[in-house]
Amino acid sequence: MAVQRTFSIIKPDATKRNLTGAINAKFEAAGLRIVAQKRIHLTKAQAGVFYAVHAERPFYDELCEFMASEPIVVQVLEGEDAIAKNREVMGATNPAEADEGTIRKEFALSIGENSVHGSDAPETAAEEIAYFFSGLELVG
Ligand code: DAT
Ligand code: MG
Numbered sequence: 001m002a003v004q005r006t007f008s009i010i011k012p013d014a015t016k017r018n019l020t021g022a023i024n025a026k027f028e029a030a031g032l033r034i035v036a037q038k039r040i041h042l043t044k045a046q047a048g049v050f051y052a053v054h055a056e057r058p059f060y061d062e063l064c065e066f067m068a069s070e071p072i073v074v075q076v077l078e079g080e081d082a083i084a085k086n087r088e089v090m091g092a093t094n095p096a097e098a099d100e101g102t103i104r105k106e107f108a109l110s111i112g113e114n115s116v117h118g119s120d121a122p123e124t125a126a127e128e129i130a131y132f133f134s135g136l137e138l139v140g
Contacts, residue, residue: 001081005035005138007128008077008086009117012070013109015039020073023116026103027077030089035140036076036133044068050131059112066112074132078140083125086118 010023024034042050047067054060077086091102095114098105108114119125129138 001084003078003080004082004122004125005076005078005129006082006086006125007117007119007132008075010073010075011113011115011117012066012072013113014107014115015072016070017107019107019115023103023107026089027086030079030085032077032079032082032086032089033140034075035078036138037073038075038132038137039071039073040132041071042068050128062112076129076133076138083119083122087120090116090118 008027010020014020014023027034044064044067047064048055048060051060051063051067054063057063079085089103091098091104091108093104093114094111095104095108096111098108103116104114108116119128
């Protein structure tokens with residue numbers, strides 16, 4: 001597997017509880033490098049564009065509301081097999097099903113307030129990185 005980049009978000013439930021550093025430590029311990037990072041506060045409409053793929057799901061409105069409720073930290077992680085590795089470090093969507101030692105097992109509050117987002121494929125990683133970052137902001 002080659003070196004990849006993936007897009008990550010530290011979500012409102014985590015920024016609010018001052019967990020940015022603890023979550024970044026997990027990424028770095030897994031060999032993922034933070035090659036871009038910024039703190040932003042999305043509007044509900046911007047969150048809606050980001051999560052448009054879930055527009056028909058019953059939790060969509062609540063999800064967009066949550067993502068706009070507090071600042072978030074958006075970042076680009078780089079490393080060997082970064083997309084799969086990041087998903088592994090994150091743990092399952094539902095923290096009740098997440099493995100020991102994963103971010104969601106340790107920090108997530110619920111299936112909705114689950115502390116982190118990570119891209120699920122190379123195509124979505126590229127789209128998501130481009131939505132939040134310009135090329136000049138990616139410093140590998
Ligand atoms: P993931 O974030 O693990 O990629 P996903 O893409 O299926 O999961 O869903 C995106 C987010 O939507 C997820 O992180 C939290 C929210 N979500 C998913 N399923 C949910 C549910 N059943 N109830 C409430 N929120 C949910
Ligand atoms: Mg997803």
